[in-house]
């Protein structure tokens with residue numbers, strides 16, 4: 001059985017103080033939640049404080065990105081070893097904003113993924129097509145390429161431990177989420193691709209989240225889709241009440 005994951009990607013929002021007060025409230029509210037993994041990804045600067053605020057709770061802390069080298073002359077970069085030391089258990093890799101604005105390619109995603117796995121942390125790997133790619137009928141081919149190149153060289157056991165987030169780029173921050181049919185098609189395709197490449201067992205164990213305008217109002221319908229194992233939430237995760245409503249909604253299914 002795949003345990004659902006509800007993950008908050010805060011992007012470039014929240015100071016240390018805002019992070020701590022959010023997590024204290026959120027951890028108290030979710031103390032009784034079982035049967036779902038909850039994850040919060042604050043900015044790098046708040047990871048240490050977040051992990052301290054969430055200690056003893058069932059909320060895990062994620063980083064939003066990483067660099068693949070352990071250390072060295074890489075000004076501005078942060079290694080997985082440093083993230084682990086700060087208390088992160090998960091690392092988001094290949095978010096479309098990193099791909100589009102900061103030059104992450106499938107090859108870079110693959111190197112980051114290797115570093116996260118080598119450190120024993122759980123990667124949350126983002127894939128998804130742009131609007132142009134969808135309109136051109138290339139959605140499934142793009143997903144295939146991102147899985148093939150992004151996950152190249154991984155073992156079936158590593159794939160089983162992965163979290164993948166399907167985030168159609170046109171649905172991020174637009175208020176326009178994928179329809180259940182669109183999400184269902186993409187998720188089933190990704191799982192089929194994983195099965196063909198890494199075997200049925202790895203594919204069946206890998207959690208595939210949906211991301212893109214997830215809100216308390218649409219989480220139930222998304223979670224009802226067979227291959228949707230949770231959500232990666234941006235804007236609607238920034239307030240405790242709305243992320244908690246998403247966690248609650250996801251669990252009702």
Ligand code: 13P
Pocket residue numbers: 009095167171172173174175211212213214232233234235236
């Ligand atoms: P929104 O939920 O704000 O659309 O963002 C989705 C996202 O990018 C999560 O990583």
